[in-house]
Amino acid sequence: xxxxxxxxxxxxxxxxxxxxxxxxxxxxxxxxxxxxxxxxxxxxxxxxxxxxxxxxxxxxxxxxxxxxxxxxxxxxxxxxxxxxxxxxxxxxxxxxxxxxxxxxxxxxxxxxxxxxxxxxxxxxxxxxxxxxxxxxxxxxxxxxxxxxxxxxxxxxxxxxxxxxxxxxxxxxxxxxxxxxxxxxxxxxxxxxxxxxxxxxxxxxxxxxxxxxxxxxxxxxxxxxxxxxxxxxxxxxxxxxxxxxxxxxxxxxxxxxxxxxxxxxxxxxxxxxxxxxxxxxxxxxxxxxxxxxxxxxxxxxxxxxxxxxxxxxxxxxxxxxxxxxxxxxxxxxxxxxxxxxxxxxxxxxxxxxxxxxxxxxxxxxxxxxxxxxxxxxxxxxxxxxxxxxxxxxxxxxxxxxxxxxxxxxxxxxxxxxxxxxxxxxxxxxxxxxxxxxxxxxxxxxx
Numbered sequence: 001x002x003x004x005x006x007x008x009x010x011x012x013x014x015x016x017x018x019x020x021x022x023x024x025x026x027x028x029x030x031x032x033x034x035x036x037x038x039x040x041x042x043x044x045x046x047x048x049x050x051x052x053x054x055x056x057x058x059x060x061x062x063x064x065x066x067x068x069x070x071x072x073x074x075x076x077x078x079x080x081x082x083x084x085x086x087x088x089x090x091x092x093x094x095x096x097x098x099x100x101x102x103x104x105x106x107x108x109x110x111x112x113x114x115x116x117x118x119x120x121x122x123x124x125x126x127x128x129x130x131x132x133x134x135x136x137x138x139x140x141x142x143x144x145x146x147x148x149x150x151x152x153x154x155x156x157x158x159x160x161x162x163x164x165x166x167x168x169x170x171x172x173x174x175x176x177x178x179x180x181x182x183x184x185x186x187x188x189x190x191x192x193x194x195x196x197x198x199x200x201x202x203x204x205x206x207x208x209x210x211x212x213x214x215x216x217x218x219x220x221x222x223x224x225x226x227x228x229x230x231x232x233x234x235x236x237x238x239x240x241x242x243x244x245x246x247x248x249x250x251x252x253x254x255x256x257x258x259x260x261x262x263x264x265x266x267x268x269x270x271x272x273x274x275x276x277x278x279x280x281x282x283x284x285x286x287x288x289x290x291x292x293x294x295x296x297x298x299x300x301x302x303x304x305x306x307x308x309x310x311x312x313x314x315x316x317x318x319x320x321x322x323x324x325x326x327x328x329x330x331x332x333x334x335x336x337x338x339x340x341x342x343x344x345x346x347x348x349x350x351x352x353x354x355x356x357x358x359x360x361x362x363x364x365x366x367x368x369x370x371x372x373x374x375x376x377x378x379x380x381x382x383x384x385x386x387x388x389x390x391x392x393x394x395x396x397x398x399x400x401x402x403x404x405x406x407x408x409x410x411x412x413x414x415x416x417x418x419x420x421x422x423x424x425x426x427x428x429x430x431x432x433x434x435x436x437x438x439x440x441x442x443x444x445x
Contacts, residue, residue: 001125002158002214003117005248006090006202010149010442012047013085014181014193021045023183026191026439029152030054031136031221047074047083049439053143053151068146075147075442084442091195092202093441094169095252096179098190099434101262102389103305109260109434112169112196113153113441114205115248116214118230126156127213127419130429132220140225141232150226150250150443153436154219157256157412159212165255168204169196181440189434215256215419217432223249229445250443252436256412263412264433267392268361268405269384273370276402278325282332284369290338296322296331304393307406315408319357322406326396336360344368350421356414357407362426385428 012025024045027033030053033041041050051074055067078084093113100106119125143151158165172194173179179192196202216223226249233246254261270276286293300306307322314320314333324331344364345354353359366372372382386392386404395401410430418425 001211002209004206004209004253005115006092006197007115007248007250007443008087008090009093009113010079010084010086010444012439013082019183022181023185025049026183026185026437027053029218029435029438032435047078049151052147052442053438068142071143072146075149086444087195089197090199090202091197092169092205094173094194094196095440096173096192097260097434098192100188101264101433102308107260107262109254109262110166110170110258111252111254112165112205113193113250113252115443116156116251116253118227118247118249120227125213126216126223127422128216128220128223129415129418129423129425130216130220131424131427132224136221137225137228140222141228144225144229144445145232148445150222150445152219152222152438153250153252153440154223154226155217155432155436156251156253157215157217157261157416158209158253159257159416160208160255161257163255163257164208165205166258168201168208172196185437187434191437191440193440209253213419214251214253215416217254217415217430218435219251233445245443246445248443250441256416261412262433263409263415264387264431265407265409266428266431267386267389267407268366269386269392269395269401270366270370270372270403270405271382271384271398271400273372273382273402276370278330278403281369281403282323285334285365290336290342290364292335292337294333294335296324296333298329301329301331304389308389311406311408315357319360320408321357321361324396324404324406326401336364338364350418350423352414352417352421353423353425356410356418356425356429358410358426358429361405361407387431 012022014022025048027041027048027050033050033054038050038054038056041048042056052071055071057067061067079086095111095113097109098106121128177194179194181191181193184190230246233244234240282293285291300310301324311320311322319336321334322331323334342364344367366383367374384395386395392404392406395404415430
């Protein structure tokens with residue numbers, strides 16, 4: 001099954017930099033960086049990883065000077081100048097993140113950065129759960145060809161109920177070894193890293209995970225890009241070898257049983273629909289045999305924490321959404337009382353997919369009732385997303401917003417079921433928090 005191994009990472013000179021400067025070099029994953037944050041990261045430090053992972057597009061870009069070639073030049077320039085260093089020994093990088101949720105609960109998530117052998121999905125070694133889009137994969141492939149590196153990690157989950165891998169890799173941490181990297185980013189998340197160079201530990205981890213498949217938690221586009229790059233290199237290399245670097249991909253691996261593994265909800269924002277009427281929409285739902293509707297008390301609507309608490313409690317035994325329109329007193333709870341054989345499903349989806357809140361919402365309401373089909377969902381022409389309760393609440397004050405659907409998160413157990421069934425979730429079904437920083441390690445190919 002999964003093959004795990006260490007690698008000689010390219011990384012910033014952790015030991016020579018203080019925490020403040022190191023914090024100025026890392027960045028969020030490329031796919032969550034907007035134009036404003038990209039500008040901020042460019043200004044933050046001349047060697048911020050964003051210049052590699054998401055270089056600016058210029059109007060003058062051409063075949064010789066474009067965002068991908070500039071990333072390549074920066075990479076080799078920084079290595080030559082010692083800004084980036086190559087580790088002398090292969091390592092597995094133990095990574096610990098301490099963070100809080102929106103309610104103030106504190107968690108610690110443990111994982112490690114290493115390599116895994118690439119496998120096509122039909123081999124059932126690496127299991128996806130989300131559909132992907134062509135555009136991001138094309139962009140990432142061009143960047144990979146130019147830099148010949150994995151610049152950021154794919155987030156994998158593995159099944160280790162007895163936490164044996166942690167017992168091997170975190171033994172030094174438990175003994176009080178000082179981390180090589182210890183920074184707190186602007187979002188308040190503390191990141192600590194230790195390098196494990198012990199070959200015996202590497203072998204033990206490989207043996208422990210040899211019989212387990214890997215679930216992609218985040219990074220489906222990057223994984224499929226890595227497969228495309230592998231196939232590209234196999235075609236152009238005159239004598240490709242089985243253990244060539246491009247046969248592997250860098251990942252961040254977390255035990256699916258880790259108590260710090262948290263999935264947060266991604267709320268939906270319906271906007272710009274022609275002739276949408278919230279009252280008529282509610283009436284249509286009330287007339288449906290698949291849903292029941294209950295008005296949300298105005299005091300609850302005015303208290304975001306209470307709204308969340310009520311939704312979370314109701315969601316423990318039920319599929320329920322809080323549907324709210326702009327205006328202080330306009331919202332209702334929507335309970336699903338149908339089953340996996342509801343008419344809006346094609347019948348070809350695995351049962352694990354048809355049980356999901358997001359599938360019921362996207363197929364049974366957005367597409368079947370509001371006409372927001374999968375193409376519109378991908379284009380976000382009538383559907384937006386908010387990754388926090390505050391952001392979803394703020395969306396209610398925007399002119400184009402017609403309705404916000406507050407949601408519960410998809411449980412990790414359901415993600416696991418979907419992966420094992422071979423099914424796919426709608427876009428933005430999972431939000432594993434926190435994201436993995438770019439700039440912690442680079443894997444040369």
